[in-house]
Amino acid sequence: MVTVSAAAVLIRLAQAEVHSIVIAAWRMTLATLILTPVALIRFRREFSSLTASDWRNALLSGILLAVHFGTWITSLALTSVAASVVLVWTSPIFVGLGSHLLLGERLTRAMIVALVVVIVGSVIIGVGDLGVGTHQLLGDFLALLGAISGAGYLLIGRRLRRRLSLLAYVFPVYGTAAVVLMALMLLAGLGPAPQRPQTWLWLALMAIGPQILGHSSLNWALRYVSATFVSLATLGEPIGSTLLAWWLLGERPTIWAVVGGILILCGIAIASRAQHSLPEAANNWESAS
Numbered sequence: 090m091v092t093v094s095a096a097a098v099l100i101r102l103a104q105a106e107v108h109s110i111v112i113a114a115w116r117m118t119l120a121t122l123i124l125t126p127v128a129l130i131r132f133r134r135e136f137s138s139l140t141a142s143d144w145r146n147a148l149l150s151g152i153l154l155a156v157h158f159g160t161w162i163t164s165l166a167l168t169s170v171a172a173s174v175v176l177v178w179t180s181p182i183f184v185g186l187g188s189h190l191l192l193g194e195r196l197t198r199a200m201i202v203a204l205v206v207v208i209v210g211s212v213i214i215g216v217g218d219l220g221v222g223t224h225q226l227l228g229d230f231l232a233l234l235g236a237i238s239g240a241g242y243l244l245i246g247r248r249l250r251r252r253l254s255l256l257a258y259v260f261p262v263y264g265t266a267a268v269v270l271m272a273l274m275l276l277a278g279l280g281p282a283p284q285r286p287q288t289w290l291w292l293a294l295m296a297i298g299p300q301i302l303g304h305s306s307l308n309w310a311l312r313y314v315s316a317t318f319v320s321l322a323t324l325g326e327p328i329g330s331t332l333l334a335w336w337l338l339g340e341r342p343t344i345w346a347v348v349g350g351i352l353i354l355c356g357i358a359i360a361s362r363a364q365h366s367l368p369e370a371a372n373n374w375e376s377a378s
Contacts, residue, residue, distance in 0.1 A: 113158040124260050135254060160238065177233075180323075184319075204321070207352070
């Protein structure tokens with residue numbers, strides 16, 4: 090979450106020159122290019138063993154990841170920050186319901202409490218930012234679409250990561266997201282590449298930090314803990330982003346952000362205790378060791 094939290098600051102810096110879709114496209118493309126040599130050399134045999142169903146699910150996960158980044162980053166330019174983050178942070182609701190209905194993972198009472206606490210904390214942060222930006226229906230819809238697509242991305246990852254190594258899963262997923270976003274960027278006529286060297290630096294750091302180290306760590310965790318818990322843990326990102334923005338951009342957090350952040354951390358702690366009490370989690374950790 091430390092590395093993922095840096096994404097908001099890097100996106101803000103890159104938006105000084107390029108469109109949100111361009112940022113998303115190059116973030117995924119650079120991450121895929123960096124992973125390509127290792128994937129082709131070390132995991133070539135595992136890729137050849139993937140079934141048609143595995144490839145379909147990985148491609149679908151990549152499309153959902155592309156939709157998540159494209160819609161959420163774009164929503165920040167169309168609606169208020171408050172509306173965007175409150176809507177996109179509803180993803181744990183969709184993940185929790187999807188895990189229960191599709192993956193057969195029991196949604197315990199403690200996990201439900203954690204969901205409620207985290208959502209309340211997210212809403213509090215959003216309420217404190219209600220005066221910022223212009224509220225528009227399209228931006229709200231895009232943020233909600235980002236939450237739903239992000240939930241689908243985590244649910245598919247939870248299913249595939251039970252059998253596949255980390256790189257065998259993330260390489261085709263990131264590659265698919267890169268192709269989809271690049272195609273969208275070119276079709277929209279947004280320009281093939283940034284011009285300023287500084288922007289390339291922000292994009293490279295975004296690919297290495299928030300994407301390869303951050304998102305890949307989340308995908309690694311999906312093999313051992315529930316998708317609901319992973320989605321709740323991602324809600325620590327706004328806290329880290331707020332602290333980094335305060336330090337690097339001089340944006341002081343409001344009392345709303347502080348109170349909401351404390352609640353989010355409490356919700357993550359409750360979810361962590363609930364996760365480790367599940368027999369499935371214990372069995373997964375034992376098999377991993």
